[in-house]
Amino acid sequence: MSPQKPLILDFAKTDAMKVILPRPAILSSYGAKWQGIHVEYHCQPPNECPEHCLEQHTIGLMLNSATLKGTLNGKHCGSESWQSGQMFVAAAGTYFxxxxxEYYEFMAIALEPTDFENTVCESIDSNPIEIIPQWQTRDPLIRGIAWALKTExxxxxxxxxxxVDALKNALSLHVLHRYGAQKPNLPDVGGGLAPGQLQVVIHYINEFINRDLHLSELANLVKLSSYHFSRMFKQSTGVTPHQYVTQCRIEKAKQLLKKPELSIKYISxxxxxxxxxHxxxxxxxxxxxxxxxxxxRL
Incomplete structure (x- = not known):
């Protein structure tokens, strides 16, 4: 690590990587109302990326073959020959x-540390959470989640x-399970939500069916982490929160379609x-x- 003050890479800011890369992102989640996760897709020319400190837990996924020489916390990171599908995983606070x-194509996925801990806190025995750095690892699950986020x-x-919340939670738990110094302790949630809890959540969903709902706000209604809420909700209903909300929206739409004065665009x-x-x-x-x-047909 150099003695001078390093650059800070904060994915929560617009055009976050302009401080270290010559071209802006082709795709960015900035302004997309996503909570706790940031995603950027890049295609960059040959360049020297200066030392910077990662503000978030970060995954860098290479999407083509390229030569890349990197250091984490001042230490050289092994092979410089990268293949499509290889990635690095680094914790917040890492210097990179x-x-x-040569030209290279990649995705950057950043998880906010506070949100990450809130997602997984009920799955570990104690804090702090430590992520073990990885270099040129392959992880089919992370790659699949990355492509799903890019498509979104x-x-x-x-x-x-x-x-997106469901993808973020799955990614967070996987990172903790595979790359965390502490392994998650996943309790049995076979009983699902209590009837009163489920009623509160369902009432809330129906009341605010016309807007984007976050997993965290539904989980907060019954004082659970997003991860455990998702598992218990599915135990109770047989479907994920996202699937349930989609079904509710379609049922509401069927009722509104009975009113011929309402346009389909308005109903949607x-x-x-x-x-x-869509x-x-x-x-x-x-x-x-x-x-x-x-x-x-009505």
Whole structure:
């Protein structure tokens, strides 16, 4: 680590990586209303990335073959020959720098430390949480989650915040399980939510069905972490929170379609879809016909 004050890389800021890279991100989750997770997709020319301190727990996933020389906390990180699908994992507070000699394509996924701890805190015996640095590891689950997040960015967030929250929680628990110094202790949650808890959550979902819902706000209703809430909700209902909310939206839409004075575009907005095309595709997938055909049959 150099004696001078390093740059701080904070993915919570707009154009976060402009302080270390020559080109802006092609895709970024900044402004997407995602909580606790930041995602950027880049294609960069050869460059020298100066030493910087990571503000968040960070995953860098290479998407092509390239030569990259890197250091973590001042120590050289092994092979410089990278292949598509290889990645590094580093904890918040890690000092990182790199030099590349050819064009490279990558994704950066950053997890906010506080949100990460809130997600997994009920799964470990004590704090602090330590993430063991990884260099050029391969992890099919992380790669799959990364592609799902990239697709969600490309679509403009069609699946909503509950979907992203579920991906974030799965990623957080996996990072803790595979790369944490402490291994998660996952208790049996076979009993699911108590009837009163489930009623509170369902009432809240129906009351605010027209807007994006976050997993954390549903979990807070019954004083659980997002991770344990998701598991217990599925035990109680047989579906994930995201699937349940989608079903509720479609059921609400079916009721509104009985009113001919309401346009399909208006109905899609009233049940929480910000894109009419996505609403129609989701409705058709669940009901078997488009909203228009469903209305015509009434």
């Amino acid at each position: 720098e790199a030099v590349t000699t 960015l490309e679509s403009g967030g069609l699946n909503g915040t509950l979907y 907005q009233q049940v929480g879809f910000h894109d009419q095309s 609403f129609s595709k989701t409705f058709s997938k669940i009901v078997g016909v488009t909203p228009k055909k469903y209305r015509d």
